[in-house]
Every structure is written in C-alpha cells, then in structure tokens.
Amino acid sequence: MKIATITGSGTLDPAVFIHLPRICVIVLRGTITVNGLPLHSGQALITDTTIDLSVSYTDASGIIFHSAELEEDYIPAGFGLKTDRSIEYVIGDNFLDFQSTEEVREAALTYIIKRLTFAEIAEDASAQASMTQKNIVGQVIDFMQNRLDEQLSSEDITNAAGVDRNSLNNEFSKAGLGTPLKYFSQMKLEKAKHLLENDKNSISQIALSLGYRDVSSFSHFFTKHTGKSPREFRDNLHWLL
Secondary structure, eight states, rough: OEEEEEEEEEOOOOOTTTTOOOOOOEEEEEEEEEETEEEEEOOEEEOOTTTOEEEEEEEEEEEEEEEEGGGGSSOSSSSOOOOHHHHHHHIIIISSSSSSOOOHHHHHHHHHHHHHHHHHHHSSSSSTOOOOOTTHHHHHHHHHHTTSSSOHHHHHHHHEEEEEEEEHHHHHHHOOOOHHHEEEHHHHHHHHHHHHHHOOOOOHHHHHHOOOOHHHHHHHHHHHHHHOOOHHHHHHHHHHH
C-alpha cells in the first residue's frame, strides 16, 4: 500500500505515481483536480491510468492511495462518487486524526474500496432496501450519521442493522472501526468539534443539537474524549486564530 496525504494548496509531482497502474483519490475538503477534472468534498475517483497524471489542489485535504486491491478486475475505474460521509469518517479516524497501525490502515482501505466499488450499484437501489452483509457497515454508518442529534444505544444500532450484535461487531472490526457504539461516539465527537469551530451558537445550543439534555452531560462526554472542556476547546481555537 502506498499513500499520500493532501493538505492545503499545490500540485503533486507526477513521478510519485510512476509504476502504479491505478490510484484512488478521495477528497475530504476543498477541491482536488485530477487531469482537469475537479473533485469536491466527499467525492472520489479511481484512475484508469497514472501516465502523465496531473494532480493539483486548492484549500483541500484528502488522500491518494494505491493498494493491490485496486488492480482487481471487478473495480470500475474513472467514476466519481457523490458525497459519502462514511468514507470521510473512516479516513479521518485512520489517516488524518489518529495514529494507526499499518494493519488498521489496510483494513480501512479495504472497506473504502468496497464502498467505492458498490457505490454506483447502490445509487440505483431503493433507499429502503434491506441491509446485506456486503454493505452493512456502510449502511449502519449512514444510519448513525443521520442520527447524530440522538443518543443511540447498542440495541438501537443492532436493531437498525437487522443482525445480531456479535455479527455487527465483527463486521466493524474487520473494517478496522472498533465497535459500532464507539464509532458512533467518535462521529458525534467529530461533529461536536466541527460545530465548536465553525458554529456561532452557544455551547448549550450545540449540546442540544447533538442530543444532550444539558451542557453538563455534553461537557462530560467531550472532556472524557479530548481532555478539554468544550469551552477550553473553543477558546484555544480562537487563541490560535
């Protein structure tokens, strides 16, 4: 596995991609342009070739990777992906925000590739289609993403998946994501950080928007996972600015 992280603005040296038959570009924020094709937040592209590949980026963050799995015949090349928040969280957890082992990164990339591979098929399926083992992790993440304003239990998540808890935990573990409930907490934490950084609402309003009945509960959750209270986190951001 080869991987490059993109941040800020600039261009990549084409020599980086020599001898790689295919690469996958995934955009978290901003715009990454591949051979004249702009990709925006939440979009991805698997290239047909890397010969004379041109990659530039503006106020962007994202990843470019090559894995042996990209060479499999079943993976379609050259398609863009609509905004996919589950992939964004997988990247954020395993490549940008936290130190991860090579094994965990490989598992995360395997999940991302599968998610990309079946994306076009999923677009044609009914939004109410039942979850299957093949895409259950992605669908559960979508379910949780749409309920960040709620307090979900393990039972809530398991019932939504339609499988037993051990099976669901195993699927998440194989994708390198821990347990579903811990992953939901991480999603909620990242949303809280985003709101504290970009939202002008008060901390109490942010707490309510994330499903907490009071600031105390929200503050306890945030401090437990970051070592700082929401107020300290926001004040530090303002100081840095």
